[in-house]
Every structure is written in C-alpha cells, then in structure tokens.
Amino acid sequence: MLKVWNTLTNQKEEFHPLTPHIVNMYVCGPTVYNYIHIGNARSAIAFDTIRRYFEFRGYTVNYISNFTDVDDKLINEAKAENSTVPAIADKYIAAFYEDTDALNIERATVNPRASHNIPEIIDFIKILVDKGYAYPVDGDVYYRTRKFKNYGELSGQNVDELEQGASQHVTAEELARKEDPLDFALWKAAKPDEISWESPWGQGRPGWHIECSVMSIKYLGATFDIHGGGQDLEFPHHENEIAQSEAATGHTFARYWLHNGFVTIGDDDEKMSKSLGNFVLARDLIQDNDPQAVRFLMATTQYRRPIRYSQASLQDAKNNLERLQTAWTNLNYRFASAEAGNTSAVDDQADAIQTAFITAMDDDFNAQNGMTHVYELAKTINTYVEQKVVRIGTLEHLRGLLRDLAGIFGIQFAETGELLDADVENLIEERIAARKAKNFARSDEIRDQLAQEGIILEDTPQGTRWHRK
Incomplete structure (x- = not known):
C-alpha cells in the first residue's frame, strides 16, 4: 500500500485518491521573472518523479502547475528591462520550458497563468467578501485571517506568535489599513503605470496567494488529492491557500500536502535562493554537464x-548514472548472440527486484532505497550478459524492467541499436582501461561492438577520437 507523508497531519498516511486510479495533483510553479535555479528545478523534478511513479503504479495523473506572471518581481523586472510584464513572463516561461525539457520533466496537464484567470480571481474574492472573510480598503482587499479557525494548522504556527511577527514586517501605512497585522492581501490597488485590471474595488491586480486557490479549484475541483511545493511555501503561501479556499467553498481543500526539501550549498548548508544570491542557474548547469546527470542527482534523493x-x-x-548506462549497453550488445527462450532463474530474480523496488517507493517515494534495487538490477544484468548462453526472452525482460524503473527517475536510454554519446564515451573509457591492463581481447571486443553501431575509433597520440559513419 502506497503511503505518503502528509504535512497537514504531520504523519505518514495510506494514499487513497478521491476517484479510484486517478490522482488530481496541484504543484506551485515558478514566479516567471528570471531563469530558474537548481533549487526551483529540484521541486519540479521531485514532483515529476512522484507523478511518474504514480503512472508506473497504474494511476492516471491530472497534474496542474501554475505560472505566477503578475507580481512585484515581474513589475520590477519589466521596469529594469524597459519592457512589459506580459513580455517578461513570456520570455521566462519559454526559458522554463527549455530548461525543464532538457531535464526530461514531463509537461503539466495544464500550466495556468494568473493573468489568464483574472475574472475567476475576482469572482472568488467576491465570495470571500460576501461571506465576511474579506474586506476592501482603499482599493485593496484583505483576508480576515483570524476568522478562519484552523489558521496555522498546516505549518504548526501559533496565531498569537504570528501576529507579533507580522506586526514587525508591515509598514505603518499598511498596518493602518488592516484590521489585523495577520490579514493578507487578496487584491492590490494599482499604482501609477503598473499592470492592472478593472474590479469592483477599482483598478488593481491579484495578490500572490489567491491565484493558486482559484486555479487549482478551477481545474481539479473544490477538493482534490495532492497539493505540492517546496518547504518554503508551507507558510504563509499554503497556509493562506487553505484559509481562503475552505472559507470560500466550505470543503476540505487538498487532502494530502507534500513538500520537497531544499537544495543547499556551501559548507554551512545554506538554502539556495535568489534572495541570498547563492544560486546556480539550471541552464548554466545543464549547459556544462549531461542534463541526465543533473536530473539523476535531484531525482534519486527522497523528495x-x-x-x-x-x-x-x-x-x-x-x-x-554511468553504471546504469553501461548495463544498458552491455545488455543490448548480447541480443545479437542470444538464443531463443528464457532463463527462468534470472527472470525470477528480476521480478523479485521489482517487488522490492515497489516496496521501497511505496514508502513515501523513497527514491534512495528504490535506487538500491535499480543498481541491483544493473548488477544482475552485467552478471547475466557475461554468461556463455543468454536468452532473448530474459534479455527483453531485463531491458524492459531497467527502462521502466530508471524512467521513473527521468533517465532515458538509447533505443536498441542506437548508442547515446555518453554510452560511446563510457565504452571508450572502458576500452582505454582494458588496454592499460593488457586485456586486449576486451579492447578488441569493444572496438567491434562500436563498429557494429556505426562508431569509428581513431587512436591518436592525443587520445582516442570517434565519429559516426
């Protein structure tokens, strides 16, 4: 039985979707005012891995992840670039897709944008005002935080302590407009030359928190299965989402809350963030490294x-990653000399590995434990392909299982008969090591294997070069 750690209840729970075999999941996406750093990418990779595992287990996943394209950060960036907010958003949404495609992150079922849902946001705020959960002041609209009795439950915060902290971070002008320092903005009155829309409260734009409530409910319903995001969003963002959503609908918002851990950097394990200036852009990292290796680093740690x-x-x-790629290459090489049938003992061993893998991953998507069984599968493959007699049925079984299990972590192998550049490089390195060890039989075997795949080697004083026919 698949279990997940629910931040709301602070415990591990059996996962039961509202609709059998269907998972409705909303994950908070980026504010698109800049390129994503690897901390942002970690969240996208973590929930993509979770999504892929659900699909491996037979679920259909409706995966919604938003773009925040109206925000102070976008307004400031538009001014800095002498551009417009929509143009800035379009630029960095395109960049987001470039980076996440390179990391083999499946695109969401829908990526809604805040600016495309303004009528729905206004209607949602009207409901909260009519119910007494929100109040307008000089073109702004604020949410009455204390009116929601369960406020602070998700993040384990005490309301009185929150009030004391909030009063220290609110300007005197804003404090004078609010009924309570804890109240947060649902709608912000427009400032001169800022992007805005007409509303019952005058020209303005939505606050940050309201957009996720509106768009998740629009696409998944008043109650859905999973809401995800980074740990830094627990408070205040997700806390505010719960308060405004449940006040408006009268129903439980999300049933399971999943939060991924941070990417840290430096000797003091400081959280990576743009505000701290200690970030590494995802696009810079994947430009200088194999994107699959970057993905592998992020995906194989428990989320x-x-x-x-x-x-x-x-x-x-x-x-x-090279261990897995080598096993894949070795396995495919043996098909040419394989005999018909199956080796039942090896088939049984592979099935046992899959069962152990599922047990590990069913425990709150424990990627680290799951990967130990993928490595075990690679070892089983390498041992089997060294046997004098191998059988096609078992090779196909092993190949399909390795492809499926590695695919959960976003790892793709070359199709049969096609070597990726990384595979070629790995085999060349193995050949160099074999020659140094005077294992010329293995060296010749690798050269022949590569030649069959259309790879020509040239041994030069500067090293081994290669090219495709």
Missing part, C-alpha cells in the same frame, strides 16, 4: 530530504 549541491555530489551522480 523531503535536502540535497547538498557540490561538484562532488554531481560527480557521484554522473558515476552512478
């Missing part, structure tokens, strides 16, 4: 655990 980014951790990911 709630922090990831410490360093060149050493990235190199470890590259090495582990």
Whole structure:
C-alpha cells in the first residue's frame, strides 16, 4: 500500500485518491521573472518523479502547475528591462520550458497563468467578501485571517506568535489599513503605470496567494488529492491557500500536502535562493554537464530530504548514472548472440527486484532505497550478459524492467541499436582501461561492438577520437 507523508497531519498516511486510479495533483510553479535555479528545478523534478511513479503504479495523473506572471518581481523586472510584464513572463516561461525539457520533466496537464484567470480571481474574492472573510480598503482587499479557525494548522504556527511577527514586517501605512497585522492581501490597488485590471474595488491586480486557490479549484475541483511545493511555501503561501479556499467553498481543500526539501550549498548548508544570491542557474548547469546527470542527482534523493549541491555530489551522480548506462549497453550488445527462450532463474530474480523496488517507493517515494534495487538490477544484468548462453526472452525482460524503473527517475536510454554519446564515451573509457591492463581481447571486443553501431575509433597520440559513419 502506497503511503505518503502528509504535512497537514504531520504523519505518514495510506494514499487513497478521491476517484479510484486517478490522482488530481496541484504543484506551485515558478514566479516567471528570471531563469530558474537548481533549487526551483529540484521541486519540479521531485514532483515529476512522484507523478511518474504514480503512472508506473497504474494511476492516471491530472497534474496542474501554475505560472505566477503578475507580481512585484515581474513589475520590477519589466521596469529594469524597459519592457512589459506580459513580455517578461513570456520570455521566462519559454526559458522554463527549455530548461525543464532538457531535464526530461514531463509537461503539466495544464500550466495556468494568473493573468489568464483574472475574472475567476475576482469572482472568488467576491465570495470571500460576501461571506465576511474579506474586506476592501482603499482599493485593496484583505483576508480576515483570524476568522478562519484552523489558521496555522498546516505549518504548526501559533496565531498569537504570528501576529507579533507580522506586526514587525508591515509598514505603518499598511498596518493602518488592516484590521489585523495577520490579514493578507487578496487584491492590490494599482499604482501609477503598473499592470492592472478593472474590479469592483477599482483598478488593481491579484495578490500572490489567491491565484493558486482559484486555479487549482478551477481545474481539479473544490477538493482534490495532492497539493505540492517546496518547504518554503508551507507558510504563509499554503497556509493562506487553505484559509481562503475552505472559507470560500466550505470543503476540505487538498487532502494530502507534500513538500520537497531544499537544495543547499556551501559548507554551512545554506538554502539556495535568489534572495541570498547563492544560486546556480539550471541552464548554466545543464549547459556544462549531461542534463541526465543533473536530473539523476535531484531525482534519486527522497523528495523531503535536502540535497547538498557540490561538484562532488554531481560527480557521484554522473558515476552512478554511468553504471546504469553501461548495463544498458552491455545488455543490448548480447541480443545479437542470444538464443531463443528464457532463463527462468534470472527472470525470477528480476521480478523479485521489482517487488522490492515497489516496496521501497511505496514508502513515501523513497527514491534512495528504490535506487538500491535499480543498481541491483544493473548488477544482475552485467552478471547475466557475461554468461556463455543468454536468452532473448530474459534479455527483453531485463531491458524492459531497467527502462521502466530508471524512467521513473527521468533517465532515458538509447533505443536498441542506437548508442547515446555518453554510452560511446563510457565504452571508450572502458576500452582505454582494458588496454592499460593488457586485456586486449576486451579492447578488441569493444572496438567491434562500436563498429557494429556505426562508431569509428581513431587512436591518436592525443587520445582516442570517434565519429559516426
């Protein structure tokens, strides 16, 4: 039985979707005012991995992830670039897709944008005003936080302590307009030359929190299965989403709340963020490294655990990925000499590995434990293909299982008969090592294998070069 850690109840719970075999999931997406850094990418990868595992287990997943395209940060960036907010949003949404496509992150079922849902946002705020949960002041609309009795439950916050902290971070002007320092903005009155829309309260734009409530309910219904995002969104963003959504609909908002851990950097494990200026852009990292290795680093850590980014951790990911790619290459090479039938003992071993993998991943998507069984599968493959007699049925079984399990983590292998550049490089490195060890039989075998795949090697004083026919 699949279990997830529910932040709302602070415990692990059996997962039961509202509709059998269907998962409705909403994940908070980026504010599109800049390129994403690898901390942003970690969240996208974590929930893509969760989505893929649900699909592996036979679920249909409706996956909604928004773009915040109306925000102070976009307004400031538009001014800095002498551009417009929509143009800035379009630019960085395109960049987001470029980066996430490179990381093999499946695109969401829908990526709604705040600016495309203004009528729905206004209607939602009207409901809250009519119910007494919100109040207009000079073109702004605020949510009455204390009126929602369960406020603070998700993040484990005490309302009185929150009030004391909030009063220290609110300007005197804003404090004078609010009934309570804890109240938060649903609608913001327009300032001169800012992007805005007409509303019952005058020209303005939505606050940050309201958009996710509106768009998740629009596409998934008043109550849905999973709401996800980074740990930094627990408070105040997700806390505010719950308060305004449940006040408006009268129903439980999301049934399970999942939050991914941070990417940390440096000796003091500082959280990576743009505000701290200690970030690494995803596009810079994947330009200088195999995107699959970057994805592998992020996907093979259990989603709630922090990831410490360093060149050493990235190199470890590259090495582990090479183990899988080598097993894939070795396996496919043996098809040419395989005999008909199956090797039942190896088939049974592969089935046992899959069962152990599912047990590990069913425990709150424990990627680290799950990967130990994928490595075990790679070892089983490497041992089997060294046998004098191998059988086509078992090779196909092993190949399909390795492809499916690795695919959950976003890893793609070359199709049969096609070597990726990384596969070629790995085999060349193995050949160089074999020659140094005077294992000329293995060296010749690798050269012949590559030649069959249309890869020509040229041994030069500067090293081995290669090209395709």
